[in-house]
Amino acid sequence: xxxxxxxxxxxxxxxxxxxxxxxxxxxxxxxxxxxxxxxxxxxxxxxxxxxxxxxxxxxxxxxxxxxxxxxxxxxxxxxxxxxxxxxxxxxxxxxxxxxxxxxxxxxxxxxxxxxxxxxxxxxxxxxxxxxxxxxxxxxxxxxxxxxxxxxxxxxxxxxxxxxxxxxxxxxxxxxxxxxxxxxxxxxxxxxxxxxxxxxxxxxxxxxxxxxxxxxxxxxxxxxxxxxxxxxxxxxxxxxxxxxxxxxxxxxxxxxxxxxxxxxxxxxxxxxxxxxxxxxxxxxxxxxxxxxxxxxxxxxxxxxxxx
Amino acid sequence: xxxxxxxxxxxxxxxxxxxxxxxxxxxxxxxxxxxxxxxxxxxxxxxxxxxxxxxxxxxxxxxxxxxxxxxxxxxxxxxxxxxxxxxxxxxxxxxxxxxxxxxxxxxxxxxxxxxxxxxxxxxxxxxxxxxxxxxxxxxxxxxxxxxxxxxxxxxxxxxxxxxxxxxxxxxxxxxxxxxxxxxxxxxxxxxxxxxxxxxxxxxxxxxxxxxxxxxxxxxxxxxxxxxxxxxxxxxxxxxxxxxxxxxxxxxxxxxxxxxxxxxxxxxxxxxxxxxxxxxxxxxxxxxxxxxxxxxxxxxxxxxxxxxxxxxxxxxxxxxxxxxxxxxxxxxxxxxxxxxxxxxxxxxxxxxxxxxxxxxxxxxxxxxxxxxxxxxxxxxxxxxxxxxxxx
Numbered sequence: 001x002x003x004x005x006x007x008x009x010x011x012x013x014x015x016x017x018x019x020x021x022x023x024x025x026x027x028x029x030x031x032x033x034x035x036x037x038x039x040x041x042x043x044x045x046x047x048x049x050x051x052x053x054x055x056x057x058x059x060x061x062x063x064x065x066x067x068x069x070x071x072x073x074x075x076x077x078x079x080x081x082x083x084x085x086x087x088x089x090x091x092x093x094x095x096x097x098x099x100x101x102x103x104x105x106x107x108x109x110x111x112x113x114x115x116x117x118x119x120x121x122x123x124x125x126x127x128x129x130x131x132x133x134x135x136x137x138x139x140x141x142x143x144x145x146x147x148x149x150x151x152x153x154x155x156x157x158x159x160x161x162x163x164x165x166x167x168x169x170x171x172x173x174x175x176x177x178x179x180x181x182x183x184x185x186x187x188x189x190x191x192x193x194x195x196x197x198x199x200x201x202x203x204x205x206x207x208x209x210x211x212x213x214x215x216x217x218x219x220x221x222x223x224x225x226x227x228x229x230x231x232x233x234x235x236x237x238x239x240x241x242x243x244x245x246x247x248x249x250x251x252x253x254x255x256x257x258x259x260x261x262x263x264x265x266x267x268x269x270x271x272x273x274x275x276x277x278x279x280x281x282x283x284x285x286x287x288x289x290x291x292x293x294x295x296x297x298x299x300x301x302x303x304x305x306x
Numbered sequence: 307x308x309x310x311x312x313x314x315x316x317x318x319x320x321x322x323x324x325x326x327x328x329x330x331x332x333x334x335x336x337x338x339x340x341x342x343x344x345x346x347x348x349x350x351x352x353x354x355x356x357x358x359x360x361x362x363x364x365x366x367x368x369x370x371x372x373x374x375x376x377x378x379x380x381x382x383x384x385x386x387x388x389x390x391x392x393x394x395x396x397x398x399x400x401x402x403x404x405x406x407x408x409x410x411x412x413x414x415x416x417x418x419x420x421x422x423x424x425x426x427x428x429x430x431x432x433x434x435x436x437x438x439x440x441x442x443x444x445x446x447x448x449x450x451x452x453x454x455x456x457x458x459x460x461x462x463x464x465x466x467x468x469x470x471x472x473x474x475x476x477x478x479x480x481x482x483x484x485x486x487x488x489x490x491x492x493x494x495x496x497x498x499x500x501x502x503x504x505x506x507x508x509x510x511x512x513x514x515x516x517x518x519x520x521x522x523x524x525x526x527x528x529x530x531x532x533x534x535x536x537x538x539x540x541x542x543x544x545x546x547x548x549x550x551x552x553x554x555x556x557x558x559x560x561x562x563x564x565x566x567x568x569x570x571x572x573x574x575x576x577x578x579x580x581x582x583x584x585x586x587x588x589x590x591x592x593x594x595x596x597x598x599x600x601x602x603x604x605x606x607x608x609x610x611x612x613x614x615x616x617x618x619x620x621x622x623x624x625x626x627x628x629x630x631x632x633x634x635x636x637x638x639x640x641x642x643x644x645x646x647x648x649x650x651x652x653x654x655x656x657x658x659x660x661x662x663x664x665x666x667x668x669x670x671x672x673x674x675x676x677x678x679x680x681x682x683x684x685x686x687x688x689x690x691x692x693x694x695x696x
Contacts, residue, residue: 058684060680060681060683060684061435061679062406062409062410062413062679062683075688079688079692081691081692081693081695081696082691082695084695084696085695085696087696088696147566147568148566148568149566149568167504171504171551171552249510249553249555253550253551253552253553254547254550254551254552254553254694257694257695257696261694262691262694262695265512265687265690265691266687266691267407267410268403268404268406268407268410268512269404269406269407269512269513269683269684269686269687270406270407270409270410270413270683271683271684271687272410274684
């Protein structure tokens with residue numbers, strides 16, 4: 001059934017754009033001013049400074065010298081350690097994103113489909129509650145859980161899986177992975193919940209009635225309709241992890257360093273020009289990723305769901 | 307059925323109709339709402355800014371809050387609470403990890419910080435770059451409690467005055483748990499022994515870690531190394547990496563690692579063995595490596611243009627009193643420059659401990675390779691990153 005243009009169901013007229021309001025010049029832009037100022041002062045201006053500094057050099061007295069060069073950039077691409085560490089960071093981000101989605105999707109599916117609305121809110125509250133405590137405290141808590149004398153080791157010893165404490169879970173990449181999945185799970189869960197909440201599950205039954213296997217119904221009916229939630233979850237997990245510093249510092253030990261740890265060493269050592277160049281490289285990569293994501297996600301999917 | 311007007315299931319309920327009507331009627335109110343939001347945002351931002359600007363004592367007030375970037379062992383909570391209560395001077399503390407980090411921070415924020423702690427040769431560096439004020443520490447009554455040598459370090463003396471209020475000092479020592487390290491070590495080499503793989507902890511100070519390796523390699527000045535010396539230090543770092551369990555952020559974390567025995571060997575300041583024992587850990591042993599070591603002596607520096615600098619001298623007058631310094635020594639172990647606190651420690655029966663940790667021998671600082679900025683800092687960080695990256 002198609003409806004005449006401009007008429008909704010039951011003859012209710014659709015919203016039409018109102019007549020153009022008389023121009024009030026710059027006054028119309030007023031609401032955008034605070035955001036524009038914040039964006040300029042807190043993002044664009046610092047990034048511009050960083051960009052400029054990245055082409056300078058730091059002298060032996062730790063002064064920034066406007067001696068324009070690209071050495072800070074060439075170092076990133078010519079010293080294998082930096083490329084390896086960046087690649088490792090991307091792999092870690094990809095693995096954590098995949099694990100976060102794998103954990104959050106069934107969780108949200110169950111929540112939306114089988115839990116009453118009131119209880120859904122309680123469970124979502126439980127998902128959000130960790131945000132009420134500081135990130136630092138949560139990661140320290142994981143140190144206590146995963147450590148050699150931590151709760152996990154004690155539990156595994158108590159049930160006879162381990163004979164002696166293991167360091168398998170902390171001060172290495174495994175520890176970083178576990179903690180990052182924990183930290184970013186709520187972001188994935190909230191994004192997927194918002195998408196699944198709008199999904200009409202009767203479509204899955206309909207698909208199966210028409211002969212689709214459950215996995216086909218999942219892939220061809222559910223996934224395309226929650227695509228925006230999946231992509232949003234990916235953005236919320238993958239991109240921040242590229243800049244993760246605290247978790248690898250606290251639970252990664254010397255084996256678990258990610259690229260941000262190396263960048264921080266430059267800034268701590270007052271090598272601002274070098275640190276700025278590396279930060280810009282990461283920022284450019286993140287921007288490129290967002291452009292790629294953007295191709296698959298209309299912004300309205302995120303901010304103005306139908 | 308999906309149509310453009312309803313949701314993707316073709317439903318339009320009363321709620322949706324209501325929204326439509328609201329949308330039709332809301333052109334003006336939405337604009338007003340946005341304008342009001344913008345105005346409110348501006349007011350809140352301005353208010354926040356104004357509040358931030360007026361935080362602290364400001365002007366010549368001797369009450370308020372000041373910003374202090376320091377190491378976690380320069381104070382203890384009860385001390386700060388007592389000063390806040392009695393003097394109405396509060397501290398907003400930023401933890402300092404490394405000298406170069408503090409130096410960079412002051413360069414960036416200037417007078418937004420009021421006081422910063424710094425080591426040895428870093429202190430004149432701050433002054434030469436116009437970041438701190440020289441002043442007459444003898445203005446403070448409490449300065450009379452200092453060892454005379456601490457009031458007269460040539461590296462901190464300028465015609466304009468003294469560069470900082472002397473606090474503490476220590477050579478960097480190596481500590482080991484004899485339960486696990488059965489052969490008595492006497493060299494930096496113990497850090498490279500594969501027997502101790504994954505059981506060594508050092509503080510996360512890249513330039514210092516490179517300096518330790520440089521000392522072992524025989525470098526004359528570990529902060530001003532030649533390329534060849536730097537290359538040697540880097541080779542040793544490569545051997546060190548697999549032995550390290552983690553890089554700690556503060557020395558209190560190092561002590562915890564020794565207490566819970568996840569670390570068998572660690573770098574630390576004088577007195578670490580007492581802190582481990584008091585924390586319920588095993589008896590550990592300390593030594594100065596035979597190749598020599600680096601050392602630090604630190605001071606509290608007044609940042610030039612600090613917004614709350616009127617609070618600093620009244621704060622130091624109280625915070626540096628012998629009672630607080632003696633308590634600080636008992637808690638954190640390494641020697642400090644307050645002589646009256648030493649006498650207090652002796653009176654309270656801590657002479658043995660104080661003497662063991664050279665509290666009564668401040669002249670020892672003259673025998674150490676002092677921490678400071680150097681020409682090989684960038685090379686040291688590059689070497690560190692190239693080894694400790696993936």
